[in-house]
Amino acid sequence: MSRKIRLFEFRSWRAFMNLLTQIKQRFAPALAGLASDVPALLDMIRPAQDAKFGDFQANFAMPLAKQLGRSPRDVAAEVLTKLQIDDLCESPEIAGPGFINLRLRTDVLAERLSRIAFDDRLGVPATEAPRNVVVDFSSPNVAKPMHVGHLRSTVIGDSIVKTLRFAGHRVTSDNHIGDWGTQFGMIIYGYRHFRDESSWRASAVGELARLYKLVNQLSDYHAAKALLPALEKNLLESRQKLHEIQQQPQDDRTKKLVSGMKKALAAAEVELQSAQDKLAKVEGSPALLAAAAAHPEIARRAREETAKLHAGDPENTALWTQFMPVCLAALQQIYSRLNIHFDLTLGESHFNPLLAGVVDSLQQQGLATVSEGAMCVFLEGNAAPFIVRKTDGAYTYATTDLATIQYRRDTLQADEVLYVVDSRQSEHFQQLFATARRWGCEQMSLRHVSFGTVMGSDGRPYKTRAGDTVGLESLLDEAILRARRIVDENDDRREQPLLTAEERSRVAEIVGLGAVKYADLHHSRDSDYVFDYDKMLATTGDTATYMQYAYARVCGIFRRMQISRQSLQGQPVAIELATPEERRLALQLLMFGYAVDSVLSDYRPHLLTQWLFETANAFSPFFDRCSVQNAETESLQRSRLVLCDLMARAIRTGLGLLGIDVAEVL
């Protein structure tokens, strides 16, 4: 009996937590007689765009008025006469063309906040409809060092996993690593011909990375050398053509031709330059040049090693088996540093045995046909076919991806699969999903969560000054190093430094990693963004550091007053919202659930960073003007302590969903 009652209470207060939902429920009967599609109208009730419009705003009067052929303000007024909401809000106001502005009663706000004061979930209920979601992200190639290109997928994917879990879904994070590709042919070839035994013993990972880079470089060298005459000829011809066109009288048609030619010319120049760079790098080193001369067929031979591996050659399989743990350990090192965990790491090799069956099945269903020797799926609206088996009999990543979908449907029982992969592959996924649907996966939701490129300050993809891609490891090192300088400087400025050397290292790690992750997540994912250490580690503005600082300031209050946050728990709370600053902070804290919902509606973590920044921003004036220590009354002091504790947990929880940590002292 008592258990039943408690369950009921629990569910009812959870349901009541979401003020917005509750407000919508109040509007439903008021709208019932006026419109057929009430839910659509209720959906137009939202948090106010600007605090001067109150706390919530209803935008439905204008479209509804149009349906009814009446004036919007009239319709709004009629709705208000039927609306029962005075136990929640001040009297609603009609403004502008017909907006309804709602301001919550402060006593209601205080009461709601009191209820969630010690709730770990900050009043956000777990979903009543949990789904099985597989999130496919990070997905590096093993045997190649991870670089800046893997950053976004890894960070965004991890945040989506954490947010989905928080919302109550059953999530499987899966790292679909490239462990069966051409790079293995390269390191096998490299291992046979260029291995340095002592380096191998000292650091197998480092040696594999060196071998990969070396073989790649030599292959590029020969390719560039072979291509050079054609590139030079191409460039000359482009210049010649451009010159000729420019001699002609200028009209709209020639103008267009000129701009087209200029673009082609620029592309040809870039291509030539890149080839020349590759040649210069090898020719600049006698050792490399000698190696290149000794291995003229290196690219082809490396490909053959890959083919042998795929064909089950025992020696190459043995090498693969020997290399894999080394490669995985190298990846794991970065993931544990980033504090990112995968439930599964099922790479391409795992699905290899299934590929023949996939193609057979596609063929049997009449989806795939042979064209120009390749097994293809032709899709309406796509010029290029989706190739599932190449002319030489090898399978492609299309095939692997289909096998993976099958596995996720049948074995993991997924309702939904998210692919956190950069936007250049959107055509691939569009074809993949279309094929999968026709193949029998129409029940499953498949989504490409795409994102843009990380750029340098020059507006081009982020590279080192020498033009190499930036290794992820060194990128993190640099961020942490810079964070350490900031932490040192700050603590040294104190009369009594608060941190030991070890603590400083720990804090620098938290601040540095947080900066990198936050900078990535606070941009909307589909746009490119400019990578800038100074901006992401700035102690002012919309950075992780600013949020972490706000957290540390709260901790400072408790430390100073010698009150543990733990000791507040379990005692009765009565939140008092005496000032505008307290009210603003309270409202902001209650919006957490809305922020989480909005993130998940389209997998956009930047909406959570926005909420965090607004929360830290709401806290600052409170901190400035509402002294806890010198509060007028004991009950006000207690109320403020609870508010502080809630604020700290909100920041910690919110940052946590982004994969970012906090520290008590910065």
Add this chain to the structure above:
RNA sequence: GUCUCGGUAGCUCAAUUGGAUAGAGUGUCGGCCUCCGGAGCCGAAGGUUGUGGGUUCGAAUCCCGCCCGGGACACCA
């Protein structure tokens, strides 16, 4: 050439997917330290949302044309 994503304050980015006077940060300028962490707070200036049309009560957002940029376009993943 086709498809696709973009062009918003000096700079870096938002804009709850069609809602009010387009907002933040940074930078610039001007105010706040007998008071819980000044890594802070408050304020000001800064815009023809690439451009020309259209759709409607209402457009940065949707449609069409043009200009500029990124990317992808049969056997790499």
